[in-house]
Amino acid sequence: MESLAYNSVKGAFKVASSIFFREIRSTGASQVPEKDPVIFIVGPHANQFVDPGMVLISNPRQFAPLMAKSSFKKKVIGQLATLLKAIPVIRPQDLASKGKGTIRSSEDGTRLIGTDTKFKEQVATRDVISISKTLKAQVAEVVSDTELVLKNALTEPLVSDESYKIIPHIDQSTLYDQVHKRLAESGSIVIFPEGGSHDRSEMLPLKAGFAIMALGAMAEHPDISVKIVPVGLNYFHPHKFRSRAVISYGSPVTVEKEWVELYKQGGSAKREAIAALLEAGHEGLKSVTVNAPSYDTLMIIAAARRLYRPAYEHKLRLDQVVELNRRFLLGYKHFENDPRLIELARKVQAYNNTLKYFGLRDHQVERTKTAPFDAVTLLLTRIIRLVSLACVGFPALLLNSPIILLVSIISQKKQKEALAGSNVKIAARDVLATWKVLVVAVFGPILYGLYSTILFGYLYMSQYQQGQMSLSRVFGWSAVSYIAQPFLHYAGIRLLETGVDLYKSLSPLLLATFNPGSAAHLRTMREKLSDDITAFVNENGPSALEDFNPHRFDNMEQRGMFDGSSIHWLGNDRSLFNFNSSSSSSIALSPSSSSSTNSSTSDNDGTATKKST
Structure with a gap:
């Protein structure tokens, strides 16, 4: 029964993820141990409640996620947590209370002096006083x-009286007992060691909880061997509808017996063991994620990767794009103070600014080669197709407008609340996808029911009362309407998506038609920059990466570089409504993009990032 509930939730997440994301790829899942107890450490935590779902749909093992106890009280989320047998975690910040009176500090800052306070009643040793x-x-x-x-x-x-909050110290012994029991039974758990979701360009410092759990379980049960499996979640604009994602499983980290012995000794030896496993876990997560110090750096890295000639001359899968971004970032950090790299980064930034000025993406630059006459013909053809799609898709947009409005209002409200309550979030985009999915999941069926009720009323008044249709047929058509609406609405969304992609494809054609001189200059600029980046990488790559090989992409399409697998449950997104035509090559994905096959439209710039570009 437990497995049935788990698989039902997994199936629901598969469907939801296929709707929300345009493409999902999973790599390295074959490395997951089949029988050993496993702690999956997942990062970066960029998408609140969506992240556990991404691990759920890609993980070959059944697991129990660790989830904040406060989340169990949320509708839908709490029900899903119960079905997954999630282990509740009491977070001290969820139990914070307002302190009586006001406080100020002593001159040396080692003491707090209260006015009208009740410290004896409200505060205990090891509690945390939060002033801001x-x-x-x-x-x-x-x-x-x-x-x-x-x-x-x-x-x-x-220096002046301030209000404050009291965050109580929590005894987590019950939590550790539950985890140890699960691991002793050769089970697995999922934990997000950063502690909370965020929208930064790199991972937050990892908390030691997973290391303490693994070492404690092996100290309590000497016959088990716990493995730590890092899981990297790499999103392409995580908060955007119809984006892309790569779920990367890294090599398992074995918890060494000597660490367990040190842990048993307690004191400094225990701290040494925890630190060693924490570092091993951190290194494992770094091997499956892209961690840039800033979004500006990430944009430069992504642009350089697209311009690297051996890469853009081949068609890369989405997982290969992520891996190449990671390798480029390692090289960037190795040479970040090199004047040659600094100058290259300046040129890349200038190129990016030029693209932005012309409203183009890098993969569209080559499309400006189209001769003016051909560009005009193609432009008119696509405008006609765009208008046709708009006419067909507008009813779907109109019918979905209540949901779209609710999604916008509620997700933005939750974004503001999350930003106000966090000191690590930049814009709190990490909560947007979660609330978009939740709003649709809750209000979608309600809206479909409303439309079916309206249809029932119409048929009842116009058909049944006039004797032209039986009551059973009225009910039947209403039921068919309710069942069909999700599929019709999804088809409408896909038509709208294709229309948006067609609209984006007009920019290079407009430039080729009305400003061919600037188009030629932009192509020359790109070609020269590509040569400079390729020369620098090929010359200096071996000193930054031991396994550097400029020919690693040769024959890649035949043999494959990684074991990436694409996750689709609602058909192939690249063909549905993409209307293949002889003109498709003019707006195909660039060779450095995520797709391994040409597609007539794409919004992907091949940048695995947590920020909209």
């Missing part, structure tokens, strides 16, 4: 109702 998002301090001793001794001095002493 960035100013927090752990309590070492409660001296009186008006005085606290802090474990560490405040970084910013309080």
